Amino acid sequence: MSICQGKNEWPELVGVQGDVAAITIEEENSLVTAMIVKEGTGIPEDFRCNRVWVWVDESGCVTQVPRIG
Numbered sequence: 001m002s003i004c005q006g007k008n009e010w011p012e013l014v015g016v017q018g019d020v021a022a023i024t025i026e027e028e029n030s031l032v033t034a035m036i037v038k039e040g041t042g043i044p045e046d047f048r049c050n051r052v053w054v055w056v057d058e059s060g061c062v063t064q065v066p067r068i069g
Helices: 018-028
Strands: 033-038 051-056
Touching: 018 033, 018 051
Parallel strands: 033 051
Antiparallel strands: none
16 A cells, blocks of 8 residues: 555556656546656656656666556
């Protein structure tokens, strides 16, 4: 159970184009902003209920389960 409100992870989006995944995430949980990040990029380590990292490969496909963090 998450301390954050609304849907908090999207396993069904692995393999989907990152921009499509970001739109889907924000439609399914209006309290979050989806942030597209290329694999290997550094990110802040702080936890936020209003942020979802969407990790993509060189072709722009989601490589990890997007989740609030």
